[in-house]
Amino acid sequence: MTKVPAIRTVGLTKSYGSTVALRPLDLEVSEGEVLGYLGPNGAGKTTTIRCLLGMIRATAGQAEIFGVDAQAHPAEAHRRVAYVPGEANLWPGLTGAETLHLLGRVQGKVDLPYQEELVERFSLDGSKRVRAYSKGNRQKVLLIAALSSRADLLILDEPTSGLDPLMEQVFRDCVGEARARGQAVFLSSHILSEVEALSDRVAILRAGELVDVGTLAQMRHLSALSIDATFDGPPPDLSRIPGVTAVEVQGNHVRCQVVGSVEPLLRALAASGVHQLLSREPSLEELFLAHYGGGPASEKDAAHAA
Amino acid sequence: MPPDTHMGDRRAATVIAKRTARSAARSAGLWGVLFGGLVAQQTLSYHTSFPTAASRHNLMQSFGHNAGLNAVVGVARSLDTVGGWLEWRAGGLLVIVGAVWGLLAATRLVRREEDTGRWELLLAGQTTRPNATLQAIFGLGGGWVVLWTLTAAGTIAAGSNPDVGLAVGAAVSYATMVTASAAMFLAIGALSSQLGGTRRQANGLGAAVFAVCLVTRMIADSIGGLGWMRWLSPLGWVENLHPLTGSQPLALVPIVVLIVATSALAVTLSARRDVGTGILARRGAAVSDTRLLDSPALLVVRLERPGAIGWTIGLALLALVFGIVARSAATASPSLNRSLVQQVGRLGGHHVSAATAWIGYEFLYIAALVAFAAAGQISAMREEEADGHLDNLLARYLRRSTWVDGRLRFATALVVAISIAAGLGGWIGVASRNSGVGFTAMLQTGLNLMPAALFILGLGTLLFGLVPRLAAPLLYALILWSFLIEIIGSSITSNRLLLDTALFSHLGPVPAASLNWTTIGTLTGLGALAAVAGIAAFQRRDLVAA
Numbered sequence: 001m002t003k004v005p006a007i008r009t010v011g012l013t014k015s016y017g018s019t020v021a022l023r024p025l026d027l028e029v030s031e032g033e034v035l036g037y038l039g040p041n042g043a044g045k046t047t048t049i050r051c052l053l054g055m056i057r058a059t060a061g062q063a064e065i066f067g068v069d070a071q072a073h074p075a076e077a078h079r080r081v082a083y084v085p086g087e088a089n090l091w092p093g094l095t096g097a098e099t100l101h102l103l104g105r106v107q108g109k110v111d112l113p114y115q116e117e118l119v120e121r122f123s124l125d126g127s128k129r130v131r132a133y134s135k136g137n138r139q140k141v142l143l144i145a146a147l148s149s150r151a152d153l154l155i156l157d158e159p160t161s162g163l164d165p166l167m168e169q170v171f172r173d174c175v176g177e178a179r180a181r182g183q184a185v186f187l188s189s190h191i192l193s194e195v196e197a198l199s200d201r202v203a204i205l206r207a208g209e210l211v212d213v214g215t216l217a218q219m220r221h222l223s224a225l226s227i228d229a230t231f232d233g234p235p236p237d238l239s240r241i242p243g244v245t246a247v248e249v250q251g252n253h254v255r256c257q258v259v260g261s262v263e264p265l266l267r268a269l270a271a272s273g274v275h276q277l278l279s280r281e282p283s284l285e286e287l288f289l290a291h292y293g294g295g296p297a298s299e300k301d302a303a304h305a306a
Numbered sequence: 307m308p309p310d311t312h313m314g315d316r317r318a319a320t321v322i323a324k325r326t327a328r329s330a331a332r333s334a335g336l337w338g339v340l341f342g343g344l345v346a347q348q349t350l351s352y353h354t355s356f357p358t359a360a361s362r363h364n365l366m367q368s369f370g371h372n373a374g375l376n377a378v379v380g381v382a383r384s385l386d387t388v389g390g391w392l393e394w395r396a397g398g399l400l401v402i403v404g405a406v407w408g409l410l411a412a413t414r415l416v417r418r419e420e421d422t423g424r425w426e427l428l429l430a431g432q433t434t435r436p437n438a439t440l441q442a443i444f445g446l447g448g449g450w451v452v453l454w455t456l457t458a459a460g461t462i463a464a465g466s467n468p469d470v471g472l473a474v475g476a477a478v479s480y481a482t483m484v485t486a487s488a489a490m491f492l493a494i495g496a497l498s499s500q501l502g503g504t505r506r507q508a509n510g511l512g513a514a515v516f517a518v519c520l521v522t523r524m525i526a527d528s529i530g531g532l533g534w535m536r537w538l539s540p541l542g543w544v545e546n547l548h549p550l551t552g553s554q555p556l557a558l559v560p561i562v563v564l565i566v567a568t569s570a571l572a573v574t575l576s577a578r579r580d581v582g583t584g585i586l587a588r589r590g591a592a593v594s595d596t597r598l599l600d601s602p603a604l605l606v607v608r609l610e611r612p613g614a615i616g617w618t619i620g621l622a623l624l625a626l627v628f629g630i631v632a633r634s635a636a637t638a639s640p641s642l643n644r645s646l647v648q649q650v651g652r653l654g655g656h657h658v659s660a661a662t663a664w665i666g667y668e669f670l671y672i673a674a675l676v677a678f679a680a681a682g683q684i685s686a687m688r689e690e691e692a693d694g695h696l697d698n699l700l701a702r703y704l705r706r707s708t709w710v711d712g713r714l715r716f717a718t719a720l721v722v723a724i725s726i727a728a729g730l731g732g733w734i735g736v737a738s739r740n741s742g743v744g745f746t747a748m749l750q751t752g753l754n755l756m757p758a759a760l761f762i763l764g765l766g767t768l769l770f771g772l773v774p775r776l777a778a779p780l781l782y783a784l785i786l787w788s789f790l791i792e793i794i795g796s797s798i799t800s801n802r803l804l805l806d807t808a809l810f811s812h813l814g815p816v817p818a819a820s821l822n823w824t825t826i827g828t829l830t831g832l833g834a835l836a837a838v839a840g841i842a843a844f845q846r847r848d849l850v851a852a
Binding site: 053054057075078079085089091093094095097098102105106107127128131142155 | 503506592595
């Protein structure tokens with residue numbers, strides 16, 4: 001029997017008048033999987049999440065959480081979900097402890113010993129009123145509320161904005177533990193190192209459209225390889241070799257990108273007296289930038305250019 | 307060519323003042339229409355209510371020694387002139403309304419801006435904290451000018467009627483008196499915004515000052531020999547101005563000194579505290595109290611409790627005062643009585659006794675205030691959504707309908723509680739003076755306050771479901787319109803179509819009329835239908851931030 005995915009969207013679309021915020025989105029997140037959801041500001045990350053939670057009505061398409069239609073029956077779909085919004089808008093007159101109590105009651109399920117442990121690990125002083133908290137401390141309240149629910153699916157919208165590096169590490173540990181317990185995590189974030197460290201798969205959104213999704217290994221495989229070569233004499237012209245782009249020459253040194261088979265390039269290099277050769281897979285940052293025109297081109301973009 | 311930086315600097319130096327003035331003027335415009343309209347109506351109706359010298363003499367005799375009424379609206383002077391009547395009847399009431407408006411407008415435009423974080427953005431511009439506060443105070447001043455202008459316009463327009471013959475200078479002085487309390491409490495609100503840590507706390511501090519001022523003036527006005535105490539209360543200074551009955555401009559001195567000193571103190575204190583805190587703000591820590599945090603419905607009780615208690619006690623006290631003065635007020639003058647009975651008759655009442663007619667008429671004010679309290683609940687519901695608090699609840703196992711249902715249950719309970727409290731307060735008042743209005747009649751008078759407020763709740767839910775950002779402004783506008791039509795419209799027109807647009811006109815001036823069960827059923831039923839439709843619409847729409 002196939003397992004029901006934690007999240008499944010089919011053609012999920014959201015428009016505001018003539019502005020399309022989210023183009024038909026097909027996405028699945030399995031149980032126990034961490035999906036990193038990347039995109040620049042305004043790409044549609046929060047729109048996706050608010051559609052998934054039924055807070056805004058999708059213009060078309062479907063969104064399911066553990067098989068429950070999240071648009072038609074949002075409350076039922078939320079039974080197995082915990083959510084951390086990007087902005088911690090809490091009731092200023094309540095204390096941190098009171099807020100955790102309230103959110104736990106509405107959630108309907110809390111692991112109290114774990115909650116106490118999290119309060120300790122995140123160093124949260126629950127006796128203070130929310131209005132006296134810094135942005136980071138307000139964010140901690142929401143993180144603790146979500147994590148301590150032990151929900152089967154965590155939907156986190158830029159959850160670490162405002163956290164200091166120590167707390168960021170605690171957060172990473174907690175997400176790792178959640179995954180180990182079989183919880184699914186939908187992690188929307190700007191912090192690429194966080195996504196790189198935590199995610200099993202990464203989805204990249206641009207202008208409301210999903211432009212890439214896969215494991216980092218798959219993405220790297222499909223993406224450009226960075227090549228640095230030093231020659232004994234003046235370097236040959238590499239720009240005409242198939243698959244090679246972004247050639248930069250500095251004296252005897254050449255830097256370029258290669259997409260697809262490296263064989264034609266290697267043949268050309270071997271024939272030109274190469275002295276030193278370095279090749280490097282792209283980082284997530286380079287992969288991310290590649291989708292926004294600021295870095296090495298992916299195979300798809302290279303194909304478009306050809 | 308480089309941009310004209312000097313122009314930019316100058317514009318930047320006044321941006322906060324202009325921004326505050328725009329918001330203050332919007333609200334002052336609405337209230338100014340009410341002020342000007344009421345003053346004009348009272349001016350024009352004086353001659354029809356008291357056509358003869360004898361009737362005016364009679365009026366003066368009866369009210370000159372009425373401690374109850376003196377306490378509420380101030381000591382009556384020269385009631386045989388339209389000036390004396392205006393100072394006492396319209397002035398006494400509007401001075402109180404103006405003070406409340408000034409306080410709430412100031413804390414909204416100074417403290418709420420800070421609570422929402424917008425103030426910080428403005429402070430990041432070419433300004434300093436004291437300069438920004440000073441600009442905001444000038445902006446509030448701009449709002450007061452709008453209120454004053456509209457009040458003066460109403461007074462001048464009605465005063466130019468040949469029967470009235472009020473000089474323009476006198477009308478302008480009168481508008482200054484009526485709006486002086488608003489000016490003082492704008493400044494007091496700006497100061498309390500520096501002292502409290504949130505708008506709620508700033509309102510609380512300002513309300514305490516207002517209560518002390520009012521009680522001091524009430525004691526001065528109702529106990530013989532203590533008249534000098536009026537000089538201890540800013541509301542007493544306003545009363546001492548007497549612009550139309552022997553002007554005493556000396557009283558303007560403490561008023562101006564208070565405004566300038568309070569504003570200066572607000573500016574100074576704003577430099578001495580951090581943004582987002584208050585000089586007297588409660589410390590951040592508190593003992594956890596989770597009793598009212600077990601469900602979203604209980605959370606409403608926790609959040610709205612202080613305001614709800616304030617409304618209930620406040621309106622019960624107002625009803626008590628109306629009850630106490632009912633008998634003497636209504637029998638003061640046969641002609642006033644005739645005009646009241648005539649007016650109450652237009653509203654659908656049948657004459658039972660002078661006191662019942664008076665109660666029926668005065669409870670229209672309370673009906674409007676109960677409707678305001680109901681609209682406030684819709685406004686609070688929208689604020690929960692606009693501030694993003696609701697996201698935290700609806701992302702969990704909670705249906706939207708359940709959340710609205712919890713809020714509406716609380717709002718309904720509040721309307722019922724206020725109505726019964728007002729009925730009981732009124733009964734204690736009339737019983738203390740043997741006014742001949744029974745317990746059942748007063749309880750019915752209280753119950754008669756409910757249908758319009760319940761209709762407002764239902765309509766508000768519908769508007770919240772369809773046009774969330776406009777829900778509260780539309781509701782407040784409808785209530786204000788209904789009230790104006792009811793108070794002014796019924797004395798100048800008998801156009802049924804126009805009168806029918808007023809909510810309260812359908813209910814009848816109980817106890818001078820019997821409870822109209824058909825109307826009660828219709829209004830409540832329509833409200834319930836609108837609420838159901840509103841919940842359905844809310845379930846289908848996007849959540850909308852501020």
